[in-house]
Amino acid sequence: MFAVASFGRSLYSSFSSHYVVWLKMLQIPHYLDTLGIHNLLFMISLNIEEATGQQGICQEYHLYRSNTSIELKTDSDVVRFSVGKTPDNSGSATKGKKTKRIKMSKKAKLNELRFYRLKAKKKMTSPNPEVRIRYKLEKAKRKEEWLIEKLRKFEVPKTPAETYDPEILTEEEKHYLKRTGEKKSNYVPVGRRGVFGGVVLNMHLHWKKHETVKVICKPCKPGQVHAYAEELARLSKGIVIDIKPNNTIIFYRGKNYVQPEVMSPPDTLSKNKALEKYKYEQSLEHTSHFIEKLEKELEDYLWHVARFKKGKQDALKDSTVCT
Template structure:
């Protein structure tokens, strides 16, 4: 009866959060010291309302109504799990606040903490907005940079002018290198094929035949791309040999074109003429491939864009070399003038 009276006092203090049945079960567990250790009762925290499904009991809790039911609960074999208390604690009518149960010197105490908020919630936090510049502010900024560049270009000091041009050219060179990286196509793994061995007589015959025939493929400023290889296969459909003319072509670039075309078309290089003409032989056991334009080559438009960037890079590199040479000559002239100026008073005193 004393335990029931104490339970009534506790329920009056917390009428909306704790049920009577839960406290009855709790008292039963506290009395049975052999079943529940004190370490488990030192601090028990009720779960949040959102985690109610996780703490629901797997078995229905027995109803305690009479002292006879208390004696049944005190039997040690009635429960199967050691942490059955945590499963029986009902959190249906609990608030969002956390409740702690402490047992010190056989006295039960409850303590309520603050409500648990959402984990990682950013509600109420101010977000920094990016300041948008007005059109007039952008124009003023561009005008400032133009005036700054114009001031350097019209500077009376030659070193300032040369250094400004050099920095500008170096920035352009770095930009062009980044652009050209996008046009680099990874080479496909080389296919295994049996290269045909030709005798000197066969080579001489194919060379004369290729010179007499008028079918040719031109490699222009775009360089080697998929269309060149496609045209070679179309010519090999009716002819054994084909001429490839390279215009414009830098010194030594013909051999690079010959090796690249031989790899892509699986043809045989018969001869390379002084006028940048290459004669290709299709082979004795030639079979026209299904895909005549290799996938690891650029298209016609991409090849033209790459050529423009390469040409611009060549001119920029030459301009940088010229500016570096001018700067070096100016610094040497400045050093000689300074040295002559320092040595002039000494000579005057000696005389």
Template sequence: MVDKAVEPTNGPEKIEAGNGAGNNAKVKRKKLKGKRAVVRWLKFFRYKKKKEYERMTAEEKILYKLRLARKKEERLVQALKKIEPAETSETTHDPEILTPEEHFFFLKMGLKCKNYVPVGRRGIYGGVILNMHLHWKKHQTLKVVVKTFMPEEVKEIAVELARLTGGIVLDIHEENTIIMYRGKNYSQPPTEIMSPRETLSRKKALDKSKYRDGLRAVRKYIPKIEQDLHLLQAKDKSKPASISNVVEEIQETDIESIDSESYSNIQWENQDKLKETKHEGNQVSKDDLVTKDGLDSDSDGLSDLFETDSESGTEENAKRPLYLEEFEKFSAKHDGDREDIEDHLRQISVDSKKANSSSEVVDMQNLDEVDRLFLRAVSLLEKRR
């Protein structure tokens, strides 16, 4: 319902925008109502940027980072130009001339004194100058301890302090401590000089330090990105060169293979190689046969040496047919009558049983007591069955 109520109101605006397109009139973006709508739009915008970055190639990503870094550098330089105070030509510094003895004496006094003014990340601002004049009210020398600054920047800070306060820089001790002397004819200046308008306020000095640190970091980061870009471009140039070399080599080999003379030479070489391999194979087969014959003869000789009587007996038994042994059991004497033959067969069966029993008795005599017990048990069980 809300969309339906909103559509008629937006209708004429769209028509006006379409009519004004010919007059180079820009279409106004729809205003977002509510905090949630703004957050939703920002999330969608960030997601879109993230996906665009993921689709980029390696070189495009480096160029994108380099472009952002240079834009940031320009923005920080402009911010520093805006925030820095305008220098006036009225403030001039004419330091007093000190003799070597006075310089040595005041420097020794300044090293021994314990009063100091710290200069932090904000650098020089109105509060630092005021503190220095308040110290000089009771002490001739003063230490200014400078932190989070490079040695070259400490020298610039010393020159700026001498210009703003009218004091004399005696020495820079350990690259971070400035020893200053107030002057021979020092008198406490008015508040306008004690906290000059040229200096920044506390808040602006903090903003300036943030811009300065950001600019320093960006200027260190840009050369690294440029180096990565040069390395990537060099790799991309080397890859096509290597690919072209490979293609040229392949083409040269193809051309050589097409030549008739080289082709015929390759064929002759292949035929010679085949003949050699066949000849070698025949020689190997002959050698294998010779070795096999030698091994067989050796094995036969060994078998002759290690022959025994049992082996000779087994050979004779194998040659002799088995049915002859069965016929040998029958006696050769027999008559022609059938009844005599039946009696003879019965007699043979009785004799065979007796022979078996006698052999069993002989075997029983040769057995141990344990074996005899087992045989008796077996016979009793058979009788019971």
């Protein structure tokens, strides 16, 4: 007992008050099982507490024991215990280190850009027409994908339509409203931006003093005026009276019309956003036409090459037959 106490005092004085360090450095014989290891360590800590009068060593050991795992290693036919490796949440003993991303220098970036420019120039000035066409086609398809991604940002989720009873108009009323709308000079333009919040706002401002309003769509693709009429009727809750051949729509506000508090619907684009969307749509349309043109050009070139090879083979066969 005296020997254990003196041994504990020397260990405790050398390792200060942190006894867990000594537990981690303790070498256990390989023939002891895990239960025997814990019992032996616990008995030694109890004896040291009694001999030195220091309290809290067993408590510290219990904390260490709860957070410590014992691993059995069998390397080169030798059984060894590894004490003190606490597994992480994923179950692995050691945490993998993250590799740091090496930043490229300014000179390296310029060299890389120069390499890609030279590579593109080589393809553009290639003597083979197929290489030139394929390079242009690949570049145009990349631009088309980029434009589609840009246009997805301008998609506004439509709010659920409010339930309302549309007014039923007789043929006489429709004829009267049609003549009235044609005679009046008040109109709302729908230009290249298409239907956005400002168009609906202008319609409500016109309906403040007039029953009807003309919506002039210019420029307008064939058949697009009907899509505009349907969209404006949904947003403004107006009634379409007539659609003219010159892309003019006549709207009627209704008998029980009440001007809404928010005249510009929230599920519409602003003026600047609508213009930006129009530019992307125009670019996408031209890019799609250019891709179709390049595909047709590549198809014609491959057909001519196949025809030339076939004619060459036929000429060789004829020459062999003659000889």
